[in-house]
Amino acid sequence: MIINHYGITVDSEKPIVGVINNSAISQLISGELYETSEYSLIVGETYTQVVWSKQTKRCTLCSPCYPGQGDLDTPGDFLSYDLPPEAYEV
Numbered sequence: 001m002i003i004n005h006y007g008i009t010v011d012s013e014k015p016i017v018g019v020i021n022n023s024a025i026s027q028l029i030s031g032e033l034y035e036t037s038e039y040s041l042i043v044g045e046t047y048t049q050v051v052w053s054k055q056t057k058r059c060t061l062c063s064p065c066y067p068g069q070g071d072l073d074t075p076g077d078f079l080s081y082d083l084p085p086e087a088y089e090v
Contacts, residue, residue: 008068010078015080017049017080018050018069019072020050020083022045039081040052049066055083058080059075059078
């Protein structure tokens with residue numbers, strides 16, 4: 001399925017940036033960019049954006065604050081980059 005999400009064209013079969021609340025993942029430093037061979041992140045005060053990852057999962061689309069990006073906290077139809085399972089160990 002291809003849709004327009006607040007001005008961004010999104011194809012449900014192509015991975016998009018995933019967004020997750022920082023309380024759901026291990027300790028990260030706000031304002032930092034994390035890059036490993038497994039994933040690439042932008043960490044904000046409240047949310048982290050998974051820009052690239054070897055892991056993906058299907059979720060819903062975010063609010064207008066993150067157009068064209070997936071809400072990793074909510075299952076849905078859109079393929080989004082996700083963190084590896086060990087990152088969720090808080």
